[in-house]
Amino acid sequence: MPVSIRSLNLSLAAALSLAALVPAGAATSTPLVATTPVRAVEVARVTGERGNSVAWLENAEGGVDLAIEVTPPTRPLVAAEFIEKHTPGEVFLAVAPPRMELPPALARREEALLRVADARRASLQRENEEALAKLPLVDVSTSSSLTAGCSDSFRAAVGNVYGSPSCGQAGLAVIEAVYSGGDTYCTSGCDYTLGAQDKGSCVPALKSCDIVEGSTLLYRLRTTTKGSPVMSHKGHGAHFGVANCSGDGPVVFKFQRGANVYTYQVGVGGMLHYYTGLLSLAPASAKDFVAYGSWDNGTPPSGSTYLDNYITVENNSGTDDRVIACGDIQVSYEMNDVSSPTCHGSGISLCHGSDCDSACFNCVGGSCG
Numbered sequence: 001m002p003v004s005i006r007s008l009n010l011s012l013a014a015a016l017s018l019a020a021l022v023p024a025g026a027a028t029s030t031p032l033v034a035t036t037p038v039r040a041v042e043v044a045r046v047t048g049e050r051g052n053s054v055a056w057l058e059n060a061e062g063g064v065d066l067a068i069e070v071t072p073p074t075r076p077l078v079a080a081e082f083i084e085k086h087t088p089g090e091v092f093l094a095v096a097p098p099r100m101e102l103p104p105a106l107a108r109r110e111e112a113l114l115r116v117a118d119a120r121r122a123s124l125q126r127e128n129e130e131a132l133a134k135l136p137l138v139d140v141s142t143s144s145s146l147t148a149g150c151s152d153s154f155r156a157a158v159g160n161v162y163g164s165p166s167c168g169q170a171g172l173a174v175i176e177a178v179y180s181g182g183d184t185y186c187t188s189g190c191d192y193t194l195g196a197q198d199k200g201s202c203v204p205a206l207k208s209c210d211i212v213e214g215s216t217l218l219y220r221l222r223t224t225t226k227g228s229p230v231m232s233h234k235g236h237g238a239h240f241g242v243a244n245c246s247g248d249g250p251v252v253f254k255f256q257r258g259a260n261v262y263t264y265q266v267g268v269g270g271m272l273h274y275y276t277g278l279l280s281l282a283p284a285s286a287k288d289f290v291a292y293g294s295w296d297n298g299t300p301p302s303g304s305t306y307l308d309n310y311i312t313v314e315n316n317s318g319t320d321d322r323v324i325a326c327g328d329i330q331v332s333y334e335m336n337d338v339s340s341p342t343c344h345g346s347g348i349s350l351c352h353g354s355d356c357d358s359a360c361f362n363c364v365g366g367s368c369g
Helices: 088-095 111-115 117-133 152-162 291-296
Strands: 032-035 041-047 053-058 064-070 145-147 173-186 212-225 230-235 237-246 251-257 260-266 271-277 307-314 322-337
Touching: 041 088, 053 088, 064 088, 088 111, 088 117, 111 117, 152 237, 152 271, 152 322, 173 322, 212 230, 230 322, 237 251, 237 260, 237 307, 251 271, 260 271, 271 307, 291 322, 307 322
Parallel strands: none
Antiparallel strands: 032 260, 041 053, 053 064, 064 271, 173 212, 212 322, 230 307, 237 271, 237 322, 251 260, 251 307
């Protein structure tokens, strides 16, 4: 998930609570254990080497969450880049053994995918493997420590797994708002098609230089710390991750979305990252509609999926305890016209609804005839 430099500079490092907690040694040594209260029901799990796994969990909202367990320096079973562009069912087909069918909880939500599962499986596996191949294998035993227990290489591995190089970077202990993504919509060569259903109504016709960009506004946590970091904000979905750099036992990774509370243990040297709510706000309605300003319809900070989200880490107060904690809460999805100013000649640009001189364009200084 690339993050742009259009930061809103809302640093709130003071919001990271470092209150003393129950010693980590009081916890069990199991690397990853779901403990109560948990409102999501696991419907499928695929396990790989060193206990690396992907679990699909049916939540109380009617959606399916993803929990990815990793032991660096091994690569995860699925790349964050792949997850953020696909449905939970497609993720399953990409990582499950060839003869394993979609579980009922995924099949009933993705009936169209179920009908073409066998045909899609190979291409989805290949796409995930290509995304994983971009992640370098890191030797976590050799680099010197920047902060007690968190080596340079472990930080790099965590950022690779989480899908953001800022996750695990030294010196970061902030909560801020940033724009991420930069998904493009156009007639060809972009992430998504622009106006697939109604572009035929555009006069003049759309060109490849007519480009719309969608960006997700994220409320973001990045920290390496001893103690209990905290972040909370409303959003349409959330991506949370905790990696346990060092200490005398597991830490407790606790988060909440709406009324659903989740608690996991993450052992020393392990990592868990979790997607809940919407995996991605893209694509916007611009994929299908462009006329009369429809391209400008993103996702506002409101609606039935705009819920409270919260993350914290507990049992992280021992002398050598250190965790990397990261969070990305999706606040909104905003659309911008980034077309070339000379695409149709001077004075012709995609219209916003109130300024349309034709179905798709504002024609001040030019002609839409």
